[in-house]
Amino acid sequence: MAETAQTPSTRSSEPAERVKQLPPYLFVEIDKAKRNLQAAGKDVIDLGVGDPDLPTPPHILERLKAAADDPANHRYSFTEGIRELREAIARWYERRFGVALDPQTEILPLLGSKEGIAHFPLAVANPGDAVLVPDPCYPPYRSGTILAGAEVVSMPLLEENGFFPDLGAISQKAARRAKVMFLNYPNNPTAAVATAEQFQEAVELAKDFHFAIAHDAAYSEVAFDGSQPISFLQLPEAKAVGVEFHSLSKTYNMTGWRIGWVCGNAALVSALGNLKSHLDSGIFQPIQWAGIAALDGDQALLRETVATYQQRRDLLIEGLAEAGWNVAKPAASLYVWTRVPTKESSMAFAARVLEQAHVVLTPGVGFGPSGEGYIRMSLTVPTERLQEAVNRLSKIL
Numbered sequence: 001m002a003e004t005a006q007t008p009s010t011r012s013s014e015p016a017e018r019v020k021q022l023p024p025y026l027f028v029e030i031d032k033a034k035r036n037l038q039a040a041g042k043d044v045i046d047l048g049v050g051d052p053d054l055p056t057p058p059h060i061l062e063r064l065k066a067a068a069d070d071p072a073n074h075r076y077s078f079t080e081g082i083r084e085l086r087e088a089i090a091r092w093y094e095r096r097f098g099v100a101l102d103p104q105t106e107i108l109p110l111l112g113s114k115e116g117i118a119h120f121p122l123a124v125a126n127p128g129d130a131v132l133v134p135d136p137c138y139p140p141y142r143s144g145t146i147l148a149g150a151e152v153v154s155m156p157l158l159e160e161n162g163f164f165p166d167l168g169a170i171s172q173k174a175a176r177r178a179k180v181m182f183l184n185y186p187n188n189p190t191a192a193v194a195t196a197e198q199f200q201e202a203v204e205l206a207k208d209f210h211f212a213i214a215h216d217a218a219y220s221e222v223a224f225d226g227s228q229p230i231s232f233l234q235l236p237e238a239k240a241v242g243v244e245f246h247s248l249s250k251t252y253n254m255t256g257w258r259i260g261w262v263c264g265n266a267a268l269v270s271a272l273g274n275l276k277s278h279l280d281s282g283i284f285q286p287i288q289w290a291g292i293a294a295l296d297g298d299q300a301l302l303r304e305t306v307a308t309y310q311q312r313r314d315l316l317i318e319g320l321a322e323a324g325w326n327v328a329k330p331a332a333s334l335y336v337w338t339r340v341p342t343k344e345s346s347m348a349f350a351a352r353v354l355e356q357a358h359v360v361l362t363p364g365v366g367f368g369p370s371g372e373g374y375i376r377m378s379l380t381v382p383t384e385r386l387q388e389a390v391n392r393l394s395k396i397l
């Protein structure tokens with residue numbers, strides 16, 4: 001410590017404490033091993049990343065191209081996005097969930113939902129406040145809390161509770177200090193879906209202890225066997241305590257575009273909007289127009305996309321079952337989350353699978369300590385590649 005902090009030359013390049021506190025990237029070793037194998041000419045199949053391999057539907061691209069030709073779209077947009085986008089989001093919400101939202105005060109477009117999620121604690125939590133964070137979880141809940149100087153209080157997601165936090169296990173002390181609770185259903189990484197009763201319990205607790213709920217619904221449209229996950233905002237009192245984050249990334253194969261939104265409680269939406277007005281100047285307008293085309297347009301391609309993931313899910317689960325590895329079928333999300341089939345740690349198992357089968361799996365521990373003992377497999381590789389991954393996994397099991 002002492003020697004790094006003293007000399008002016010090192011002091012000048014020293015990151016801030018809050019940056020140093022960010023959790024280390026846990027997959028460095030696996031990433032390095034993957035790159036080494038690729039450099040040696042090996043054919044690596046990556047079931048690690050949750051990034052759709054299917055292209056963005058053509059009518060969305062056409063709208064982007066047309067809007068890009070209009071110089072009116074080349075200037076700064078607004079932090080709050082163009083009115084037409086907020087109205088399209090409100091229409092989509094009403095159609096999909098039967099929930100009415102005021103486009104003026106209850107909807108805020110985001111540069112991808114990750115951006116809004118990571119900034120949310122900074123907008124609403126004070127240093128020393130607690131933020132209730134699921135474990136395992138999508139990493140920005142934790143890092144956003146750390147950057148806000150608030151304290152992460154983990155809520156373990158256990159298989160016996162359907163990977164929903166045991167709300168009765170949260171101490172009174174933590175609940176009193178809590179400013180925000182993050183929830184995420186359909187869940188990444190566990191693929192669990194929440195019920196209205198579970199959401200209702202969380203709303204009750206938030207009302208009793210005066211904290212906000214931030215529900216991440218990035219996978220609300222990726223659900224199988226005809227099911228349709230509910231919105232947190234469908235609960236009668238949800239809007240009084242919380243917001244919901246949505247993304248066009250997974251629904252319309254638009255991960256690289258960076259467009260999503262937050263909606264719900266007007267005061268919480270406004271706090272995030274106020275913070276963001278100091279940080280960014282809105283989404284590139286052609287992307288907003290393309291987002292409108294996605295939300296208002298024909299949803300047939302979405303149904304095809306979901307059918308493709310469902311086929312892949314079945315192929316993976318049935319293939320692994322033949323090899324003696326019994327894995328439950330997820331009802332939603334882009335992931336299969338299952339126990340490591342050996343006595344190894346999740347990291348050791350993933351490292352061995354990569355070495356012997358050249359298949360990348362994500363070790364559960366990377367999403368938080370309660371993820372230990374599990375691995376995550378992503379459905380975002382072409383079907384033939386997934387079949388090849390199954391063949392290789394079968395050989396080494």
Ligand SMILES: *Cc1c(COP(=O)(O)O)cnc(C)c1O
Binds near residue numbers: 258260
């Ligand atoms: C992919 C993902 C998102 C979406 O991120 P964008 O920034 O909108 O691309 C949000 N939450 C979870 C849990 C995710 O897995």
